[in-house]
Amino acid sequence: xxxxxxxxxxxxxxxxxxxxxxxxxxxxxxxxxxxxxxxxxxxxxxxxxxxxxxxxxxxxxxxxxxxxxxxxxxxxxxxxxxxxxxxxxxxxxxxxxxxxxxxxxxxxxxxxxxxxxxxxxxxxxxxxxxxxxxxxxxxxxxxxxxxxxxxxxxxxxxxxxxxxxxxxxxxxxxxxxxxxxxxxxxxxxxxxxxxxxxxxxxxxxxxxxxxxxxxxxxxxxxxxxxxxxxxxxxxxxxxxxxxxxxxxxxxxxxxxxxxxxxxxxxxxxxxxxxxxxxxxxxxxx
Ligand code: PRT
Ligand code: ZN
Numbered sequence: 190x191x192x193x194x195x196x197x198x199x200x201x202x203x204x205x206x207x208x209x210x211x212x213x214x215x216x217x218x219x220x221x222x223x224x225x226x227x228x229x230x231x232x233x234x235x236x237x238x239x240x241x242x243x244x245x246x247x248x249x250x251x252x253x254x255x256x257x258x259x260x261x262x263x264x265x266x267x268x269x270x271x272x273x274x275x276x277x278x279x280x281x282x283x284x285x286x287x288x289x290x291x292x293x294x295x296x297x298x299x300x301x302x303x304x305x306x307x308x309x310x311x312x313x314x315x316x317x318x319x320x321x322x323x324x325x326x327x328x329x330x331x332x333x334x335x336x337x338x339x340x341x342x343x344x345x346x347x348x349x350x351x352x353x354x355x356x357x358x359x360x361x362x363x364x365x366x367x368x369x370x371x372x373x374x375x376x377x378x379x380x381x382x383x384x385x386x387x388x389x390x391x392x393x394x395x396x397x398x399x400x401x402x403x404x405x406x407x408x409x410x411x412x413x414x415x416x417x418x419x420x421x422x423x424x425x426x427x428x429x430x431x432x433x434x435x436x437x438x439x440x441x442x443x444x445x446x447x448x449x450x451x452x453x454x455x456x457x458x459x460x461x462x463x464x465x466x467x468x469x470x471x472x473x474x
Pocket of ligand 1: 198199200202261279280349350351352353368369370
């Protein structure tokens, strides 16, 4: 069977989580020391380790079939590749920042200014959309120091906690895009490779769902069951098991991580007691 070639980051913020995700999909890799190309042990795939910036080009050229990387890099490279799954890690935003003592009243602030960035393409598009003419100065690393050394009046960079900006005397003034790790694929995969990819996506879906859901068990008086079922409908419908104590039941269901605490509050108000919340390993519909 033809092997699907998956490009992931060799070393950096994405590598460990990318490997972890593949592992959760049942793909283990035989080499410990990361050669450039490693065969998957129990699934028809090969793992290609690259710098994240090289992944879009390799996929567009057909050297790799799919890849895991930040959405920001996908957009910046502008290659003919498509996002097939959002992976929920390496979340960050791409923002404009200016010296803290400056007043920012809107994007027009940037008119005629010089902006340092490693992401000229995304920035140019944003400026065009806002009819701002600015001088984009591309630098590869340490963008955040550009204003303090007099290189630029603003920066456009990746922000996560914001502490890098803060410690360089900058403030975030506009979020241009939000990003997370995504899986991408190229066009023109063979039918056989598409089949392997379908299998992989099926597994990925089960893993992603499991990560964003929790199994919940609770006890409730029978008269509050209707209300509780309304709050947590579950995958199909919740399992209700009578307790040894007359008039009480146990409810088992699945709830989403999103709004998790609000749902827990609602359940308690409805009369639920003894709540247990358990992580789910895989979720297959
Ligand atoms: O060597 P290679 O080219 O493969 O790696 P790289 O150095 O280009 O990338 P890497 O590993 O640093 O990041 C890979 C991807 O992780 C990025 O493309 C983003 O999609 C995502 N990501 C998520 C981040 C961050 N969070 C992040 N905080 N990438 C970089 N940062 C840096 C940012 O550049 C800034 O210097 O962290 C600093 C900001 O962090 P805070 O927390 O101080 O705001
Ligand atoms: Zn990179």
